[in-house]
Amino acid sequence: MYMSIWCHNINLSSRSLAIALVVCVTLVYFSYSFNACLFASLTRTLQQSNLRNLLTLQQRNESDKATSSSTGTGTGTGTATDVGVASTVSLFTVSILNTTSVGLGHGMPSIDGAPKYQMLRQQGLRPSRHLPDTLIIGVKKSGTRALLEFIRLHPDVRAAGSEVHFFDRHYQRGLRWYRHHMPYTIEGQITMEKTPSYFVTKEVPQRVYHMNMATKLLIVVRDPVTRAISDYTQAASKKADMKRFEQLAFVNGTYSVVDTNWGPVKIGIYARYLERWLLYFPLSQLLFISGERLIMDPAYEIGRVQDFLGLKRVVTEKHFYFNATKGFPCLFKSEARSTPHCLGKTKGRNHPHIDVNAIERLREFYRPFNNKFYQLTGINFAWP
Numbered sequence: 001m002y003m004s005i006w007c008h009n010i011n012l013s014s015r016s017l018a019i020a021l022v023v024c025v026t027l028v029y030f031s032y033s034f035n036a037c038l039f040a041s042l043t044r045t046l047q048q049s050n051l052r053n054l055l056t057l058q059q060r061n062e063s064d065k066a067t068s069s070s071t072g073t074g075t076g077t078g079t080a081t082d083v084g085v086a087s088t089v090s091l092f093t094v095s096i097l098n099t100t101s102v103g104l105g106h107g108m109p110s111i112d113g114a115p116k117y118q119m120l121r122q123q124g125l126r127p128s129r130h131l132p133d134t135l136i137i138g139v140k141k142s143g144t145r146a147l148l149e150f151i152r153l154h155p156d157v158r159a160a161g162s163e164v165h166f167f168d169r170h171y172q173r174g175l176r177w178y179r180h181h182m183p184y185t186i187e188g189q190i191t192m193e194k195t196p197s198y199f200v201t202k203e204v205p206q207r208v209y210h211m212n213m214a215t216k217l218l219i220v221v222r223d224p225v226t227r228a229i230s231d232y233t234q235a236a237s238k239k240a241d242m243k244r245f246e247q248l249a250f251v252n253g254t255y256s257v258v259d260t261n262w263g264p265v266k267i268g269i270y271a272r273y274l275e276r277w278l279l280y281f282p283l284s285q286l287l288f289i290s291g292e293r294l295i296m297d298p299a300y301e302i303g304r305v306q307d308f309l310g311l312k313r314v315v316t317e318k319h320f321y322f323n324a325t326k327g328f329p330c331l332f333k334s335e336a337r338s339t340p341h342c343l344g345k346t347k348g349r350n351h352p353h354i355d356v357n358a359i360e361r362l363r364e365f366y367r368p369f370n371n372k373f374y375q376l377t378g379i380n381f382a383w384p
Helices: 002-071 080-097 115-122 144-151 175-180 196-200 204-211 224-236 245-249 270-278 291-296 298-308 356-377
Strands: 134-138 157-159 190-194 216-221 286-290 320-323 328-331
Touching: 134 144, 134 196, 134 204, 144 157, 144 190, 144 216, 144 291, 144 298, 144 328, 196 204, 196 270, 216 270, 216 291, 216 298, 224 245, 224 356, 245 356, 270 356, 286 291, 286 298, 291 298, 291 328
Parallel strands: 134 190, 134 216, 157 190, 216 286
Antiparallel strands: 320 328
């Protein structure tokens, strides 16, 4: 009898030991798997963040060069630190992208065979060019350049540095040509392009729709009278013998008839152009940004843009300061530049004196069109 009890206890002890051993092995396995997944996730996130920063620096460097070349404002006074950073980014990017196989329509670039680049490829961090998800389509002289520079502070927004004019001037070149002009991005980043003339060009809405019916559209609008004066000011800065604003805005030298064929006046009839866009895109895919508020409170408007694009609010008031001399918001240090800087000499340019009677007549002319625009957008911009 005692022998039976003893054997029974031995069997129970062996069974308990086996169960305990299985439980321990299972716990060790799950613990190892969890830690391995966590480590891999953290590693991928860190590498993705580093690659985004490098792509950002490379793009900003190229954009600055393009801007300097187009405006003739390059001074050649970059610091040794700037040159060093640009060189390091350039070399790193070339090593990763190995762009010898990149061309029109060749898709993603080849990756160097080194183990660290193979790891980037395995983790889905291979940069490539994509057609834009978002377009800044207008309106000219309303703050489109400011909007672009402000929103591209976000690490998940990559934008073409200059206006591509694909949908209005180069459409016959095809989408492969257009894609080639887009910046490199990685998974999760938004590709953006800005060309203000898209808003007023008749064929563009249908062309954008055919590219991607889900494209998100950003439209900066401004008091059309102020916008027209700003448009004229820019043109007059390039042409010394240009007629006075009042002579161009009205027919026969009197203020009774507004010349709606003159570009600066014509562009301000926003409702006419918006109706074309609404034939192809629902209002939910359009975001209207107040050009006036973008200057006075850039953080507020950029916050709305980030929400519209489904982005985390990374760009905030800490990125901006107001330059009282220019009357325009400027930027504190960003990923590309470590010192405060403004957008350029052309931003905040002083307007010429315009006859008050001419301004009042233009306001009267635009008022019904503005009211129509308010109805279409559901927003009252409260222009005079």
